[in-house]
Amino acid sequence: MASRPPCRSPAATRPTALALALAAALAGPGVAWAATATGGATGGAMATLDAQPLAQVSAVRAPQVMYLDISLDGRVVATLVRFTVVDGELSVLPSVLTDAGLQLPDGLPLNAAGEVALADIPGLGVDYQPTMQRVTLLPGTELRPTRLLGYRIPAPVQVDRDHGLVLDWDAYGRHLKGQDTLSLGTGARWFGRWGTLEVNGVSRTGDTGSDGYARLDTRWTYSDPRRMWTWSAGDIVSGGLAWSRPVRMGGVQLRRDFGVRPDLIVHPLPQFSADATLPSSVELYVNNIRQYGEEVAPGPFVLSDFPRVSGAGQAVVVVTDALGRTTQTSVPLYVDYQRLARGLTDFSFEAGVLRRGFGIDSDDYGSDVVASGSWRRGMRDDLTLELHGEAGPGLQLAGAGVAWSPLARFGVATGSVSRSEGDSAGTQWSGGYQWFGQRAGFDVNVQRADAGYRDLGTLDGGSVPLRAQDRASAWMTVPRGSLSVTWLRYRDGEELTGRTVSLGLSQTWGRSLSVFANAFHDDRAGSGVSLTLSLPLGDGLDGSLTADHRRSDTDLTANLRRRAPYEGGWGWQVQASDDGDGQVAAQYRGNGGEFWAGVDRFNGEHGLFAQGMGSVVLMDGQAFASRRISDAFAVVSTNGIGDVPILYENRTAGRTNDRGYLLLSDLRGWERNRIAIDPDGLAADLRVPAIERLVTPPNASGIRVPFALERVRSATVTLLDADGEPVAPGTRVQRADGSEAIVGFEGALWIEDYHEGEALSWRVQGLECRVSAPKAVTGPTTSSQCRTESKL
Numbered sequence: 001m002a003s004r005p006p007c008r009s010p011a012a013t014r015p016t017a018l019a020l021a022l023a024a025a026l027a028g029p030g031v032a033w034a035a036t037a038t039g040g041a042t043g044g045a046m047a048t049l050d051a052q053p054l055a056q057v058s059a060v061r062a063p064q065v066m067y068l069d070i071s072l073d074g075r076v077v078a079t080l081v082r083f084t085v086v087d088g089e090l091s092v093l094p095s096v097l098t099d100a101g102l103q104l105p106d107g108l109p110l111n112a113a114g115e116v117a118l119a120d121i122p123g124l125g126v127d128y129q130p131t132m133q134r135v136t137l138l139p140g141t142e143l144r145p146t147r148l149l150g151y152r153i154p155a156p157v158q159v160d161r162d163h164g165l166v167l168d169w170d171a172y173g174r175h176l177k178g179q180d181t182l183s184l185g186t187g188a189r190w191f192g193r194w195g196t197l198e199v200n201g202v203s204r205t206g207d208t209g210s211d212g213y214a215r216l217d218t219r220w221t222y223s224d225p226r227r228m229w230t231w232s233a234g235d236i237v238s239g240g241l242a243w244s245r246p247v248r249m250g251g252v253q254l255r256r257d258f259g260v261r262p263d264l265i266v267h268p269l270p271q272f273s274a275d276a277t278l279p280s281s282v283e284l285y286v287n288n289i290r291q292y293g294e295e296v297a298p299g300p301f302v303l304s305d306f307p308r309v310s311g312a313g314q315a316v317v318v319v320t321d322a323l324g325r326t327t328q329t330s331v332p333l334y335v336d337y338q339r340l341a342r343g344l345t346d347f348s349f350e351a352g353v354l355r356r357g358f359g360i361d362s363d364d365y366g367s368d369v370v371a372s373g374s375w376r377r378g379m380r381d382d383l384t385l386e387l388h389g390e391a392g393p394g395l396q397l398a399g400a401g402v403a404w405s406p407l408a409r410f411g412v413a414t415g416s417v418s419r420s421e422g423d424s425a426g427t428q429w430s431g432g433y434q435w436f437g438q439r440a441g442f443d444v445n446v447q448r449a450d451a452g453y454r455d456l457g458t459l460d461g462g463s464v465p466l467r468a469q470d471r472a473s474a475w476m477t478v479p480r481g482s483l484s485v486t487w488l489r490y491r492d493g494e495e496l497t498g499r500t501v502s503l504g505l506s507q508t509w510g511r512s513l514s515v516f517a518n519a520f521h522d523d524r525a526g527s528g529v530s531l532t533l534s535l536p537l538g539d540g541l542d543g544s545l546t547a548d549h550r551r552s553d554t555d556l557t558a559n560l561r562r563r564a565p566y567e568g569g570w571g572w573q574v575q576a577s578d579d580g581d582g583q584v585a586a587q588y589r590g591n592g593g594e595f596w597a598g599v600d601r602f603n604g605e606h607g608l609f610a611q612g613m614g615s616v617v618l619m620d621g622q623a624f625a626s627r628r629i630s631d632a633f634a635v636v637s638t639n640g641i642g643d644v645p646i647l648y649e650n651r652t653a654g655r656t657n658d659r660g661y662l663l664l665s666d667l668r669g670w671e672r673n674r675i676a677i678d679p680d681g682l683a684a685d686l687r688v689p690a691i692e693r694l695v696t697p698p699n700a701s702g703i704r705v706p707f708a709l710e711r712v713r714s715a716t717v718t719l720l721d722a723d724g725e726p727v728a729p730g731t732r733v734q735r736a737d738g739s740e741a742i743v744g745f746e747g748a749l750w751i752e753d754y755h756e757g758e759a760l761s762w763r764v765q766g767l768e769c770r771v772s773a774p775k776a777v778t779g780p781t782t783s784s785q786c787r788t789e790s791k792l
Helices: 015-027 052-060 094-100 456-461
Strands: 064-072 075-086 089-092 124-129 134-139 147-150 164-176 179-192 195-206 212-224 229-237 248-256 271-276 280-286 289-296 299-304 311-321 326-335 345-355 365-380 383-392 395-404 412-422 426-436 440-449 468-478 481-491 497-509 513-522 526-538 541-550 553-562 569-577 582-590 593-602 605-619 622-626 632-637 645-648 651-655 661-667 673-677 692-695 702-706 715-720 732-734 740-742 748-751 759-764 767-772 781-785 787-789
Touching: 064 094, 075 094, 089 094, 147 289, 164 702, 229 345, 271 280, 271 311, 271 326, 280 299, 289 299, 311 426, 345 456, 365 456, 383 412, 383 456, 395 456, 605 632, 605 702, 622 632, 622 661, 632 673, 645 661, 651 661, 692 702, 740 748
Parallel strands: 064 134, 147 299, 632 702, 715 781
Antiparallel strands: 064 075, 075 089, 124 134, 164 179, 164 605, 179 195, 195 212, 212 229, 229 248, 248 345, 271 299, 280 289, 280 311, 311 326, 345 365, 365 383, 383 395, 395 412, 412 426, 426 440, 440 468, 468 481, 481 497, 497 513, 513 526, 526 541, 541 553, 553 569, 569 582, 582 593, 593 605, 605 622, 632 661, 645 651, 645 673, 673 692, 715 748, 732 740, 732 759, 759 767
């Protein structure tokens, strides 16, 4: 219970206080008291007010009702709120205080009307201002809800699904040593409300004798962005973890797909907590770069924002209050992509039959049913748990793994162990540690497997897992670049071993010259050194020179290339080596595809080659040739009106063709895309109800974007009165459809949606004028005599 001061005697009351009390009594019931606020914005200050006038009124009157404004943190948060005055205390519904921004404790006493007395709320200071008919709330920290700043989990977007068909093609032809070869990769995908059905394969023909068609994949896929699920049926690849081996299957699969929510951050976010005692500004700096800033009201807050760094970093939260006082809090952090955020789950479950001979035999499937499953969950921000299992004929496998960051800032340690039973038994384990800083980092991993360890990849004649895998890499920044070293070692099931060590150095001199050097040693391939100089020459032109020394042989290669512009045009490439080999090629990038052609010399033999790739879209009864569509696209329709300028994300994307269509091939799937009409490029006789659309297509699918343009006939007529003088400017003219038009200077009247013979009327000094719009408008201005008719 908040303490209340005793009432003062009338003799002790100052004249000003008596006048205010009398005014309050005459205006209606009022209240005044003091309550102590604990901590927070009030700083423990006491709000002491004169309580006697209200106490005297309440002593002789029944409970009364007042309508007051509520003020919090210097602004009015509710107006004309119903308060009840009982025994000198103000009471109000708890929901009113909650809506105003307070977090009330449980178990507050309520009166018969379900109201709570303000004096009965611990930690709440109150300042009643009778002349303003306002109550100012002074809550302590415990009454203020914790504000969440920065990143918040966004709501799922509403996906727009249309139906259509896309045909992809990739053709390659070559003539070398008197032999001709030709290959054509094709893909077809139908998409609609129920997902996407795709079929792709490759055809080959030529003098090598490998003629024929090989089907690669046939698959149906449906994704749900709300649940972040993806269903697949047909040719699939099983899910897996870093310590398991995915396999190709023919079957069904249900998996978590974070790709359908590109706006969702799935990795742990560092959180920073603080308490603002006054209105303040909050800023977040990561490695001295400002990444967040916002104004906050008094009270506790939690800031969550994704640092745009990878690895170790230093975060500083700066809070500046309204008095200019600054508080800085420095927190070390570590950002990686191996852990999941707390409470998030990733999974993949599939069942079917194994597939072998991919790309060679279209129908090489096993006869036994197999299944696998993988599961990951962020248990805490610093700990992610992993589970994996597989089952097949004579095989049962189960394993578990973890990804753990000590104190969520000292790198990431990983570990796993799995056991297989059945026709043979064995164990596989792995462990690793990774730490990346801003100037240096390293990554080590060790994996071992028993001779009897098996997984789905070993069935139907597949290869056995490696017995040993070791990997260690490190890097560090040096002046003008970076230095890295990598060491790899493995031992397979046949006890064959291999080891590779490489050392890399990158340097940048000025803004142009880049140098890449690499030295390596492999137990089988031997040792070697390579050096590459790269020099951008401007205007899309760049050159490079590479020296490669291996097994006492040195090769020099020079390359000069001009990239084809992204918006379309020509490019070329010239390459030559010291042994006489080389290549000259030309490239063309157009709206309907990309093409390469050239001549080359290889091992003393001259050859010719040509390649092209693109897509064909069938949608809305139209066919479009396009560059290769790798993600989403849109078919823009302008209601049959051509040459309309279309904007994509505020840049010009093209103009509609003579049928009123334009294909936009570079949309982002599962994200909002802004498509609009450029109003500055429209003809004056076009009406556009809406010039902008925000659309969200699925990936690998298309969407139709219609704009209901209308061609209207507009004209300017000159209105003359009965004396042949122009009608006065500002005169309102009534049209046949009930709308109005206003006359400009010299009687000029702009008529939109012009109709020949339309009746126009206006009034001048009690007289009504009528005229019919001319039946033919041959120029921008047409004169018409107006005859007046008197209507008394």
